[in-house]
Amino acid sequence: MAKIKVMFPRVEAGFGHIMTCNAVEEIFSKKYGSRVEVININFYSDTQDAKLKKYGEFLKTQVRNYTAHPMLGHFATFSCEFWGTDLSTWGTLKFQVPGSYKKGIEFLQSFQPDVVFSTHWATNYYAELMNPKPFTVMYCPDALLNKLFKFRADLSLVSMETGYTEAKRDTTYDSSNLKLVPFCIRNDAFKMKETKESARKKLNLPDKFTVVLAEGGYGRGAMKKIVTKLLKEHVPVTVIPVCGKNEELLEYFKKLTPTEEITFLPQGFITNIFEYMVASDLFCGKAGNMIAEPTFFGVPSIITGTSTSIETNIGDYYINYVHCAVKEFHPSRVVKIIKRCVKDPTILVPYIKAAKDHHSSYGAEATADLLWEEIVKRFPQVLDEKQEENK
Numbered sequence: 001m002a003k004i005k006v007m008f009p010r011v012e013a014g015f016g017h018i019m020t021c022n023a024v025e026e027i028f029s030k031k032y033g034s035r036v037e038v039i040n041i042n043f044y045s046d047t048q049d050a051k052l053k054k055y056g057e058f059l060k061t062q063v064r065n066y067t068a069h070p071m072l073g074h075f076a077t078f079s080c081e082f083w084g085t086d087l088s089t090w091g092t093l094k095f096q097v098p099g100s101y102k103k104g105i106e107f108l109q110s111f112q113p114d115v116v117f118s119t120h121w122a123t124n125y126y127a128e129l130m131n132p133k134p135f136t137v138m139y140c141p142d143a144l145l146n147k148l149f150k151f152r153a154d155l156s157l158v159s160m161e162t163g164y165t166e167a168k169r170d171t172t173y174d175s176s177n178l179k180l181v182p183f184c185i186r187n188d189a190f191k192m193k194e195t196k197e198s199a200r201k202k203l204n205l206p207d208k209f210t211v212v213l214a215e216g217g218y219g220r221g222a223m224k225k226i227v228t229k230l231l232k233e234h235v236p237v238t239v240i241p242v243c244g245k246n247e248e249l250l251e252y253f254k255k256l257t258p259t260e261e262i263t264f265l266p267q268g269f270i271t272n273i274f275e276y277m278v279a280s281d282l283f284c285g286k287a288g289n290m291i292a293e294p295t296f297f298g299v300p301s302i303i304t305g306t307s308t309s310i311e312t313n314i315g316d317y318y319i320n321y322v323h324c325a326v327k328e329f330h331p332s333r334v335v336k337i338i339k340r341c342v343k344d345p346t347i348l349v350p351y352i353k354a355a356k357d358h359h360s361s362y363g364a365e366a367t368a369d370l371l372w373e374e375i376v377k378r379f380p381q382v383l384d385e386k387q388e389e390n391k
Helices: 016-032 052-069 071-083 087-096 100-109 121-128 161-168 196-202 223-230 247-254 274-279 288-295 308-323 332-344 343-356 363-378 382-388
Strands: 005-010 038-040 115-118 135-140 153-156 178-180 210-214 236-243 262-264 280-286 302-303 326-327
Touching: 005 016, 005 223, 016 071, 016 100, 016 135, 016 288, 016 363, 038 382, 052 100, 052 247, 052 262, 071 087, 071 308, 087 121, 087 223, 087 382, 100 121, 115 363, 121 135, 135 326, 135 363, 153 161, 153 274, 161 178, 161 308, 196 274, 210 223, 210 274, 223 236, 223 280, 236 274, 274 288, 280 288, 280 332, 288 302, 288 308, 288 343, 288 363, 302 332, 363 382
Parallel strands: 005 038, 005 115, 115 135, 135 153, 153 178, 210 236, 210 280, 236 262, 280 302, 302 326
Antiparallel strands: none
């Protein structure tokens, strides 16, 4: 008997969609991969079709443009809300790169998946239009289900309580097709055993107040202005801007000279970001899924910008629900907040406690287990294969 095919198509539109998909796939494959065939692909980059590749580049470019020009991003998300789920999804996929729409369905169809687990709305849309249609599961990494994530799926997963409460008001959802799950943070977060002191020692950081700044994997946002102003201050602080793939910004930072009290250590795209998070006292960055990472390690955040209403909702979640962050978009005032925290770190104590109290709201294992449970309901033969193996 052929194994059930479970597909995890990764989509880069920012890095939040990829990281959450990877987190679930890693655990699912480890626990259940022997019973099913797992298909793990980079959807738009693994295709050989030029139009489909172009659409993947369009998604990445849009994220960069929204961060550089927030008014554009907020207008785009407003437009989606205005036109609604069906029109917004159909129009975004069919007309931005003509011809890519059908190619996406065909490419997904070529794998003949029985189950498609999506962390981006585009692959879920393709899967829903396949014939025969696979069992579709869509995980939303954001605070609320925006219109694109409200396109039909057999099961929708929400990771933030505010989004779950809001979605339940929609008659489209009930207990059978909507579930609340923990946020699917990268699994390496649970492997991090360093303390603040040991992380600083490992990274050769001085033992003083440390601020990490990041604007997602593309390194765009208010960070340049904040860092430039902060380096002029006479305050004992370690400043670590993480530029991601923005090499131009990294080179700009390397040319700056801080005051003698400041330790300045600009970074590019790094794989050990968790070590820097653990070593820090404060995180600064635009609202987005990256805020989950400092929160996981008990580090408060200053949210320095939003590029879409999606990010506004994420920021509001950490500010008003988790209570581990504050919002300040003006670079000079961000610097003032940092200076106050350096002078009196006890200001951060309630924010640290709030972040640590939220720790149980993370982890991809619950989602992997739920996915397996749903597969067993629809494809009970997967258990028969296990029984044969145990005879």
